[in-house]
Amino acid sequence: MDIAVNLVENYLRLNGYLTLSEFEVQARGPDGGFITVTDVDIMAMRLPGDIYAGDPHDEERGRLLLIDDPVLELRDDLIDVIIGEVKQGEAEFNAGIRRHEVLHSMLRRVEWLYDEPMSAVIKGLQKKSVRYGPARGGGTIRTRLVAFGRSPVNNLHTISHTHIVERIGRFFDELDDAFRPVQFRDPAPAMLALLHKTGFDVSKEE
Secondary structure, X not given: OOHHHHHHHHHHHHOOOEEEEEEEEEEEOOXXXXXXEEEEEXXXXXXXXXXXXXXXXXXXXXXXXXXXXXXXXXXXXXXXXXXEEEEEEEOXXXXXXXXXXXXXXXXXXXXXXXXXXXXXXXXXXXXXOEEEEEEOOOOEEEEEEEEEEEOOOOOOOEEEHHHHHHHHHHHHHHOHHHHOOOOOOOHHHHHHHHHHHOXXXXXXXO
């Protein structure tokens, strides 16, 4: 797995997302055979509710270790679905990610979440890169395109690797008693955890 994709996937998992990574989307070509339309680096879904580094049942014995990143712009009644492009360079989208067959191929995996036609969700993403709509069972589902990579800003559609590295480092620092015993297997968080355990401060030089 690409190291940048590995970093992004683990960042999203720490924030409570369920993830799928590195998909090749196939479609029929002019000759009737199948061709690869594009690669989708990451897809993630997060249901409403707080995420804790420890089991919340031990509230009486100690403080709850809440994991929260305001950059993700989450709400209590919001399901968040991300289709993401991950770059080691500038955070930007490949043109193919907005193609109907690409968005439909990815979103059909979570189609049961939506209380509106998939065609409406896809048109919203193609037009504005985000779609707010009703979730099945109540509440709101937000579907958005997000580019991860090098960027001076962090917003609804762009999250920088700098922010991700610093945020994971902050989790390790602020929630040290919960994360210190954890043995990360994936290379990106494992290296960040090792640097933290050995006393390095991983942050961007001003």
